[in-house]
Amino acid sequence: SMASPALLMRVVASAYSVAEKAATIVRNVMSAGDLGIVEKAGPNDLQTKADRLVQMSICASLARKFPKVTIIGEEELPTNDVTEDLIEDGHCEEILKKPCPAQYTGIKEEELVIWVDPLDGTKEYTEGLLDHVTVLIGIAYGGKAIAGVINQPYYNYEAGANAVLGRTIWGVLGMGAFGFQLTEAPAGKHIVVTTRSHSSALVNECIAALNPDHVIRVGGAGNKIIQLIEGKASAYVFASPGCKKWDTCAPEAILHAVGGKITDIRGNSFQYNKEVKHMNSAGVLATLRNYDYYASRIPNTVKESLVP
Numbered sequence: 001s002m003a004s005p006a007l008l009m010r011v012v013a014s015a016y017s018v019a020e021k022a023a024t025i026v027r028n029v030m031s032a033g034d035l036g037i038v039e040k041a042g043p044n045d046l047q048t049k050a051d052r053l054v055q056m057s058i059c060a061s062l063a064r065k066f067p068k069v070t071i072i073g074e075e076e077l078p079t080n081d082v083t084e085d086l087i088e089d090g091h092c093e094e095i096l097k098k099p100c101p102a103q104y105t106g107i108k109e110e111e112l113v114i115w116v117d118p119l120d121g122t123k124e125y126t127e128g129l130l131d132h133v134t135v136l137i138g139i140a141y142g143g144k145a146i147a148g149v150i151n152q153p154y155y156n157y158e159a160g161a162n163a164v165l166g167r168t169i170w171g172v173l174g175m176g177a178f179g180f181q182l183t184e185a186p187a188g189k190h191i192v193v194t195t196r197s198h199s200s201a202l203v204n205e206c207i208a209a210l211n212p213d214h215v216i217r218v219g220g221a222g223n224k225i226i227q228l229i230e231g232k233a234s235a236y237v238f239a240s241p242g243c244k245k246w247d248t249c250a251p252e253a254i255l256h257a258v259g260g261k262i263t264d265i266r267g268n269s270f271q272y273n274k275e276v277k278h279m280n281s282a283g284v285l286a287t288l289r290n291y292d293y294y295a296s297r298i299p300n301t302v303k304e305s306l307v308p
Contacts, residue, residue, distance in 0.1 A: 006100035008107050008139070008147060008172070011066060011114075013091035015137040015149045016170055018061045021088035022054045022135040023153035023166045026119060029053065030130075037126055044197050046122045051075055054118035054135060057086040062137075065089075068109035070274045073116040074246050101174030104146065113140045113274045115249035121220030123197050130154035132196075134222030138249025140272030147172040148250030148257075150222045169226070171257035182258055183231030184289055189213050193224045193233035198242050206239035206265070206302045210294060221284070225251035228288045229258060235294045239265050239302050241281040245272060248280060255286060262286035266303045267295055282306040 005013070029035065029050040036049030055073045060082040062071055117136040119125060124132035131154055139147040148171055155167040171177030185191055192212040195203060196219045207215060216233055218224060221243055227233040249272055252262045263269055264282035283306050287294055 005096045006105045006107070007109060007112075008104045009096055009098065009100045010091070011062075011069070011112065011139060012147050012149065012170060012172060013093075013095035014062060014065055015114075015139070016092040016095055016168055017090040018058050018088045019135050019137055019149045019151035019168055020166075021061070022058055022118065023151045025053050025057060025086075026050045026125075026133065026135065026153040027165065030125070035126060044123055046126055047075060048119065048122060048126060050125065051119045051122055052077060053086065055116060056082045057088065058116050058118060058135075058137060060086060061088045062114060066109050066112070070113045071116060072113065072246065072274065072278075074118060074244065095170065098175065101172060103174065104141065104172075107141055111141055113272055114138065115140065115246040115272060117222070117246040117250075120222045120247060124219035129219060130157050132219040132223045134220055134226075136222050136246060136250040138246065138251075138253055138272070140249055143271045143273040143276070145249045145252040145256065145270070145272055148253035150226065150250050150254060152226070169254060171254035173253060173257050175257065177229070177254045177257040180226070180230060182229055185228075185231045185234035189234060191216065191233045191235075193218060193227045193236050195238055195240070198240060200240055202239050202302060202305055206298060207237055209299045209302070210235070210237065210297050221247035222251050225255050225286065228255065228260060228286060234287060234290065236284060236286040237294065238284040239298075239306060240283050241279055241306070243280045243284055244278045245270065245276065245280065246278070248284065255288065258288065260286065260288040261291040263295075264308060265298055265306050266308060268308055282308040
């Protein structure tokens with residue numbers, strides 16, 4: 001008889017369905033019209049009803065199936081009042097059919113940490129820049145991001161009334177990433193994607209030093225990694241604190257699964273064990289290809305200003 005699928009594949013298969021449910025919640029909150037916006041640390045740090053409901057849905061759904069996994073979400077929320085309509089019990093059959101990479105077949109529940117950003121790009125969501133928005137579920141083991149799910153609830157939203165909205169991208173280290181067409185940025189072009197709403201003198205100094213042909217300013221870390229894997233940008237550069245572990249875990253796993261690289265501005269890898277501090281205080285540098293080209297051009301003054 002077939003061996004039952006390895007825990008990692010069961011977690012990823014469930015996270016896939018949980019992310020699709022999350023996307024439905026995000027779209028329903030938007031179409032109902034009352035976003036329930038709350039300022040957290042200021043006007044660029046917002047929380048909406050969608051952030052709250054999605055986090056409750058993701059965390060409660062995964063915790064019910066995998067009770068010993070550590071789940072860390074962006075929002076500080078009570079966990080007890082989750083209604084049944086927020087629970088997603090399904091899984092993606094196609095993912096369960098794929099063999100788990102050998103190095104991950106023995107993983108136990110208590111060894112996994114799941115980092116959840118219920119709605120990455122909240123500010124853009126409130127402003128109607130819907131293609132910037134993603135739902136991020138990153139899975140870490142031994143402090144490393146090893147699998148991830150990124151849902152774009154509004155993928156295709158400009159394609160007209162009959163378009164199918166949304167897509168789910170997923171990946172596992174040692175297996176690859178799925179749900180999109182891997183594309184490299186145009187050869188010889190230096191296209192930098194960076195923050196839209198968290199710019200600073202340091203952010204701009206760093207970008208200027210790279211002498212890019214073009215700079216794209218968009219919201220959301222998930223969205224920026226998608227720009228890299230779909231060939232719209234060649235480097236994601238953010239010389240500032242502000243991005244957190246739940247912003248980078250899922251995108252990192254997907255980027256690494258297709259041979260890309262992400263570090264802080266100083267070249268250090270991110271750690272995702274449950275005790276780690278949440279802030280990526282030394283910024284982000286990510287590429288699908290040619291990481292060394294960009295890393296070698298980050299000014300020392302910029303590196304010295306950012307303390308890991």
